[in-house]
Structure formats: structure tokens, C-alpha cells
Amino acid sequence: xxxxSLDGLSLHFEEAGEGTPVLLLHGLGSSGRDWEFVAPRLxxxxxxxxPDTRGHGRSDKPAGAYGVPLFARDIAALCDRLGLxxxxxxxxxxxxxxxxxxxxxxxxxxxxxxxxxSGPEVVARTLRMKLSFATRLALLKLLGPKSLAKVLAPKxxxxxxxxxxxxxxxxxxxxxxxxxxxxxxxGLVGWSVRxxxxxxxxxxxxxSSERDxxxxxxxxxxxxxxxxxxxxxxxxxxxAAPLDQPEQVAEAAKGFLRELEAQRPN
Numbered sequence: 001x002x003x004x005s006l007d008g009l010s011l012h013f014e015e016a017g018e019g020t021p022v023l024l025l026h027g028l029g030s031s032g033r034d035w036e037f038v039a040p041r042l043x044x045x046x047x048x049x050x051p052d053t054r055g056h057g058r059s060d061k062p063a064g065a066y067g068v069p070l071f072a073r074d075i076a077a078l079c080d081r082l083g084l085x086x087x088x089x090x091x092x093x094x095x096x097x098x099x100x101x102x103x104x105x106x107x108x109x110x111x112x113x114x115x116x117x118s119g120p121e122v123v124a125r126t127l128r129m130k131l132s133f134a135t136r137l138a139l140l141k142l143l144g145p146k147s148l149a150k151v152l153a154p155k156x157x158x159x160x161x162x163x164x165x166x167x168x169x170x171x172x173x174x175x176x177x178x179x180x181x182x183x184x185x186x187g188l189v190g191w192s193v194r195x196x197x198x199x200x201x202x203x204x205x206x207x208s209s210e211r212d213x214x215x216x217x218x219x220x221x222x223x224x225x226x227x228x229x230x231x232x233x234x235x236x237x238x239x240a241a242p243l244d245q246p247e248q249v250a251e252a253a254k255g256f257l258r259e260l261e262a263q264r265p266n
Contacts, residue, residue, distance in 0.1 A: 002014070002015065003058075003059075004078060004081050004082075006074060006077045006078065006081065007077075008062075009054060009059075009060050009062060009074065010059060010060045011051055011052065011053075011054070011059045011060070011074060011078055012032075012051065012052045012057060012058035012059045013032070013049055013050060013051035013052070013078065014032055014039070014049075014050045014051075015047070015048065015049050015050070016039060016040070016043040016047075016048050017042070017043030017044065017045070017046050017047050017048050018046075018047050019045055019046045019047050020046055020047065020086075020088065020111075020257075020261060021046065021047045021048075021049060021079075021084045021086075021087045021088065022042055022046040022047065022048050022049070022087070022088045022089075022090060022253075022257070023049050023050075023051075023075070023079070023084075023087050023088065023089045023090065024038070024039060024042075024048060024049070024050045024090050024091075024095070025051070025053070025075065025089065025090065025091035025092065025094075025095025025096070025098050025099060026050075026052070026053070026056070026057075026092060026094070026095050027092045027093035027094045027095055027240070028093060028094040028184060028185060028188065029056070029145065029172075029173045029176050029181050029184070029185070030056065030057075030172055030173065031052045031056050031057030031058070031172065032050035032051060032052050032057060033057075033168075033172060034092055034095075034240070034242050034243065035050050035092075035242055036243075037242065037243065037246035038242045038246045038249050038250045038253075041246070041247075041250035041251075041254070042090075042250060042253060042254065045254070046088070046257070049078075049079075049082065049084070051075060051078055053071045053074065053075070053094075053095075053098070054066065054070065054071060054074050055177070055180040055181070055183065055184050056176075056180075056184070061177050061179075061180040064183075065183060065186075065187060066180075066183045066184045066186075066187035067187035067188070067191060068094075068097045068098060068101050068187065068188065068191045069101055069105070069191075070187070071094075071098050071101075072098050072101035072102045072105060072106075073105075075098060075102065076102060076105070076106050076109060079109060084109075085108075085109065086108075086109070086110075086111040087109060087110060087111055088111050088112045088114070088257055088260075089102060089103070089110050089111075089112070089113050089114070090113075090114040090116070090253055091113070091114070091115060091116065091118060092116040092117060092118065092240070092241070092242055093116070093117055093118050093239065094118070094184075094188065095116075095118070096113075096115040096116060096117070096118025096119070097118055097119075097120070097122070097188070097191065099113050099114075099115060099118075100113070100115070100118075100120045100193050100197075100200070101193060103200045103201075103202055103204075104193050104196045104199055104200060107199075107200075107201050107202070110202050111202060111260070112202050112203045112204070112205070112256070112257070112260055113200070113202060113203070113204045113205070114204075114205045114207065114252070114253050114256060115204065115205070115206045115207065116207045116241055116242065116249060117207065117208065117209055117212045117213075117214065117239050117240075117241060119214060119218065119219065119222055120192065120193050120194045120196075120197055120222055121191060121192035121193065121194045122188045122189055122190065122191050122192070123190060123191075123192050123194075124189070133189055136185065137182075137185060137186065137189075139151065140178075140181065140182055140185055141182060144178050145173050145174050145175070145176040145178055145181050146170070146173075146174035148173065149169055149170045149171075149172075149173035149174045150170055150174075152169060152173065153165075153166040153167075153169040153170050154166060155238075156169055156238055156239055156240050156244075157169070157238065157240070157243075157244060158238070162244065165240075165243055165244060168243070169240075194222065194225070197222060197225040197226050198225060198226070198227070200226050200227070200229075201227070201228075202228070203228045203229070203256075203260055204223075204226055204228065204229035204230070205229075205230055205232060205252065205253070205256045206219055206222075206223050206229060206230070206231045206232070207232055207233075207234055207241065207249065207252055208231060208232070208233050208234065209233075209234045209237035209238055209239060209241045209245070210233065210234065210235055210236060210237055210238075211237065211238040211239070212237075212238065212239050212241075213239055216231075216233070219231055232252055234248050234249065234252070235248070
């Protein structure tokens with residue numbers, strides 16, 4: 001269980017494989033276990049690094065405000081300490097937000113982005129979105145992670161045969177430190193790099209599940225703002241695609257990386 005101390009913060013990460021580095025970033029209230037079924041498929045041809053972000057999993061949960069820029073600085077520092085350069089970044093949900101932040105703050109570090117069911121902002125632009133954000137925060141504050149996990153699990157994995165995946169959600173999200181999870185959730189609300197998408201210089205693949213929370217049209221709109229981005233749909237999948245459709249996610253990512261690495265390095 002390797003860890004690195006970064007200015008007093010201990011970050012846990014897993015590592016496997018050899019070759020060009022691929023960084024797998026997890027979602028809110030989760031951990032590197034989001035990638036348990038995908039990482040081995042990528043590690044056959046790449047050096048795969050799977051960290052737990054600040055406040056999550058087996059990493060430290062220090063006091064203070066959390067947010068996407070802070071998470072991105074932590075991950076960039078981890079890459080620097082490991083001597084990684086020109087990293088392929090693959091991010092699910094909050095992990096995709098961190099990927100966007102890295103791509104605009106540290107463009108020299110990011111070779112490419114694979115964004116899974118995520119976007120460049122968490123801004124309540126409608127009354128419905130404002131109510132959704134407020135409800136999520138209220139449930140988390142009043143009920144705590146364990147009860148919230150029981151609400152989220154059937155939404156993420158609604159099929160009868162997905163009972164084991166529902167159990168994983170309840171177990172994983174339920175294990176969160178309540179205060180750290182609340183601060184991480186609050187830290188996402190209002191975040192945006194949408195106005196900076198024009199500055200994203202690396203190739204981007206956006207993967208969108210059929211049953212994701214965010215409509216496909218929303219993803220098409222932000223993909224159009226980037227100079228080298230494409231969109232691909234994941235069939236029969238919900239928000240947590242690396243768990244319910246790991247083969248589709250892995251194959252899409254592998255194909256994208258093969259295409260890029262066949263080109264002359266930039």
C-alpha cells in the first residue's frame with residue numbers, strides 16, 4: 001500500500017504495469033476502487049497509477065476547505081514526486097473535474113484526457129439544479145454517508161442482477177468520514193473551468209453513459225468548446241461506468257491511447 005507524504009499530506013496510491021503513465025481518478029465519496037475492474041486491463045500496456053484523493057479512501061483527511069483546485073494540486077504534486085510527465089489522465093465524475101483542472105493549470109503534465117460522466121463545472125444554472133444540490137447536501141448533513149449511500153446505490157445500479165454493485169456502494173460510501181465527505185461535496189458546488197476549455201490543448205475523449213445523470217446534449221455542448229475533443233456513448237451503463245461496464249470503458253480508453261501513441265509525440 002504505497003503512500004507519499006506531500007507537505008504533510010499522506011496520499012495513498014496503487015500502481016501496476018509498465019509503459020507510458022496513465023492516471024485513474026475516482027469519483028466523489030469513493031476511492032481508487034472505482035477502477036478495480038478497469039486498471040488491470042490498462043496495466044497490460046501502461047504504467048497505471050490509481051490514487052485516493054485528499055479526504056477519500058486511505059489518504060489523509062485533514063481539516064479545512066476542500067475543492068477541485070486543491071485536489072488537482074495534490075495529484076500534480078504526486079505526479080511530480082513520482083517523476084511522471086506527459087500523463088494520460090482518466091477521470092470518473094469528480095475525477096474528470098480534477099482532470100479538467102489539471103489540463104488548464106498544468107498543461108505540460110497532461111498528455112490526454114478521458115472524461116467519464118463528468119463535466120467542466122458544477123454550477124446550478126436552473127432552479128431544478130439548485131434544488132438538487134441543496135437536497136444532496138441536506139441529506140448528507142442530516143443522514144450521513146451510510147444513509148445517503150443506501151439512497152444512491154439503487155440509482156447507480158437499478159438492475160436486479162446488480163445487487164453486488166449496490167452492496168459495494170453502500171459499503172464504500174458508507175465508510176467515508178462524515179465531515180470530510182461533506183467538505184468534499186461542498187467543495188464541488190460552484191466550481192467551473194468552462195470558460196477555460198478553449199485553453200485545453202491536449203486530445204480529449206468524453207465517455208457518456210446512456211443512463212448518466214447529465215444529458216448527452218450537455219456533454220456535446222462542452223465538447224464543442226474544445227479544439228481536439230470527441231464524444232463516445234457507453235451502452236447499457238449508468239453514472240458509475242467503470243463498475244457496470246468496465247470492458248467498454250477500458251476498450252474505449254485503450255483505443256484512444258493507442259491512436260495517440262501511434263502519432264508523433266508532442
